[in-house]
Amino acid sequence: THNSPSPFLPFHNHFPVFPSPLQYSRATFFSTTSIRGMADTYLSAKEAAEIDQLLMGPLGFSVDQLMELAGLSVATSIAEVYKPSEYKRVLAICGPGNNGGDGLVAARHLYHFGYKPCICYPKRTSNSLYTGLVTQLESLAIPFLSVEDIPEDLSRDFDIVVDAMFGFSFHGAPRPPFDDLIQRLVSLNKYDQTHQRSAVILSVDIPSGWHVEEGDIDGTGIKPDILVSLTAPKLGAKKFCGPHHFLGGRFIPPPIAEKYNLNLPSYPGTSMCVRIGKPPKIDVSALRENYISPDFVEDQIEDDPIDQFRKWFDDALAAALHEPNAMALSTADKNGKPSSRMVLLKGFDKDGFVWYTNYDSKKGHEISENPRAAILFYWGGLNRQVRIEGPVKKVSNMESEQYFHSRPRGSQIGAIVSKQSTVVPGRHILHQEYEELEAKFSEGILIPKPEHWGGYRLEPEMFEFWQGQPSRLHDRLQYSLQEVDGRQEWSVVRLAP
Ligand SMILES: NC(=O)C1=CN([C@@H]2O[C@H](COP(=O)(O)OP(=O)(O)OC[C@H]3O[C@@H](n4cnc5c(N)ncnc54)[C@H](OP(=O)(O)O)[C@@H]3O)[C@@H](O)[C@H]2O)[C@@H](O)CC1
Ligand SMILES: Cc1cc2nc3c(=O)[nH]c(=O)nc-3n(C[C@H](O)[C@H](O)[C@H](O)COP(=O)(O)O)c2cc1C
Ligand SMILES: Cc1ncc(COP(=O)(O)O)c(C=O)c1O
Numbered sequence: 001t002h003n004s005p006s007p008f009l010p011f012h013n014h015f016p017v018f019p020s021p022l023q024y025s026r027a028t029f030f031s032t033t034s035i036r037g038m039a040d041t042y043l044s045a046k047e048a049a050e051i052d053q054l055l056m057g058p059l060g061f062s063v064d065q066l067m068e069l070a071g072l073s074v075a076t077s078i079a080e081v082y083k084p085s086e087y088k089r090v091l092a093i094c095g096p097g098n099n100g101g102d103g104l105v106a107a108r109h110l111y112h113f114g115y116k117p118c119i120c121y122p123k124r125t126s127n128s129l130y131t132g133l134v135t136q137l138e139s140l141a142i143p144f145l146s147v148e149d150i151p152e153d154l155s156r157d158f159d160i161v162v163d164a165m166f167g168f169s170f171h172g173a174p175r176p177p178f179d180d181l182i183q184r185l186v187s188l189n190k191y192d193q194t195h196q197r198s199a200v201i202l203s204v205d206i207p208s209g210w211h212v213e214e215g216d217i218d219g220t221g222i223k224p225d226i227l228v229s230l231t232a233p234k235l236g237a238k239k240f241c242g243p244h245h246f247l248g249g250r251f252i253p254p255p256i257a258e259k260y261n262l263n264l265p266s267y268p269g270t271s272m273c274v275r276i277g278k279p280p281k282i283d284v285s286a287l288r289e290n291y292i293s294p295d296f297v298e299d300q301i302e303d304d305p306i307d308q309f310r311k312w313f314d315d316a317l318a319a320a321l322h323e324p325n326a327m328a329l330s331t332a333d334k335n336g337k338p339s340s341r342m343v344l345l346k347g348f349d350k351d352g353f354v355w356y357t358n359y360d361s362k363k364g365h366e367i368s369e370n371p372r373a374a375i376l377f378y379w380g381g382l383n384r385q386v387r388i389e390g391p392v393k394k395v396s397n398m399e400s401e402q403y404f405h406s407r408p409r410g411s412q413i414g415a416i417v418s419k420q421s422t423v424v425p426g427r428h429i430l431h432q433e434y435e436e437l438e439a440k441f442s443e444g445i446l447i448p449k450p451e452h453w454g455g456y457r458l459e460p461e462m463f464e465f466w467q468g469q470p471s472r473l474h475d476r477l478q479y480s481l482q483e484v485d486g487r488q489e490w491s492v493v494r495l496a497p
């Protein structure tokens, strides 16, 4: 393998004292690999082919398996950057070898992710693996276009072009019809005269036509927007300077990683791809999503907002969102100066919404001065937000005791150690006290709840259920308490988005 300091620096130079909160998942938090993926390993064409042979020989893989995982990595990389709501029409140009097979597999996954793929596959083989992939695509009614069928200007009909013509076995100069197809990708300008967006290019493993090791030698080759390196980047990928470089092929077992000294970032969570190289340059002002959600109208909602909240909370659980019970809590001091922080919801019913904390913390002081608060849930994966406002009271001491002792012992000790929101001279002080208390409260000994630790309950006076919709014409249904015949009743209005 070829280790190079540029453009990817070795891990140890990149492992920050505290990981950047940007890109880790809990699974990678304490791993020794980089937080933002860095790869400092590049493979020669020969090494790439050797790894292929090892995987499919002594390591027991079949080519179908590897291709399936490689194609899935390509499809998930696309989905990370280009959402089907904006970039729907995909053309996968597939070559005669395994790189082409990766393209066929990726197109199938893209279909299931909500894209509209078409295939250009001019040099088919009769190998049953490939005929099977073609049949699978045909069964999804995915069109196969001949070279003559596809427009000279690919941007006319497509939002994304997947370049799956050649991978690490490419050599020499491209032969017809791929020479012409490569030229069409080369001539995709970023913007045409009408300032229409041009199709983006994704290259699988190596931009087709590039020398596998030397890269784009004379600078006249394809300039992909996104490159998905499979297994590990090939030497030629050093010349890639587009905005999005991903690693895919999450199947490398330790013997290969060790033999080839592969120094690669770990994949976050259950992801099939990981971003490598420099973080993308993003125009923050252009970061936006166009929400598309099911209808949320007055005649579908529950009369009682707690029931409506339960419905949406269940949806958030079912969607496996990360910490669906995390909520932003806003309080204000006696002068009305506000502050916010996240806390975890620990229960809700007709009496209100409960969380636990340190009564001597900043929020604790503010609540004692000004016993009202607002809580906010944002369930991004569902395009939903819930706002709740009302007065706040402490929960009973018994309730706090009960909850405190249900927590992991480490968190109970942590609550004793932490004089929340006061200045700490250094992290070691917390650890020192923690260790002392851990020794004191050995297993079986009850850890006493600190006096100043307990719950608060917000009694809602107002709920707003928000759901994102296209063109910023969102749904907002607001419940508030109204007096009807001497009784408090919930009434609902729709607010302008
Ligand atoms: N573990 C891994 O690494 C995994 C690798 N995977 C994937 O496999 C890819 C490598 O696949 P591969 O070996 O089948 O070769 P590939 O690059 O697709 O092309 C070979 C074909 O192109 C042809 N050809 C060559 N030069 C040409 C030219 N100038 N002009 C025209 N034709 C030319 C050549 O024909 P020939 O020259 O032999 O007649 C042959 O038909 C790799 O990059 C990755 O995408 C994943 O699927 C799974 C895991
Ligand atoms: C997702 C998440 C959940 C949190 N849950 C709680 C919690 O339930 N109770 C708590 O006291 N702090 C929690 N914290 C820490 C608070 O955000 C905050 O740092 C701490 O309570 C001190 O806030 P204050 O100084 O405004 O009182 C959580 C933080 C995050 C990011
Ligand atoms: C300081 C603090 N207290 C309490 C909690 C709530 O955690 P638990 O679920 O252990 O009660 C958290 C959660 O992040 C926290 O950070």
Ligand SMILES: [K+]
Residues within 6 Å of the ligand: 099, 163, 164, 165, 166, 167, 203, 204, 205, 206, 207, 208
């Ligand atoms: K390619």
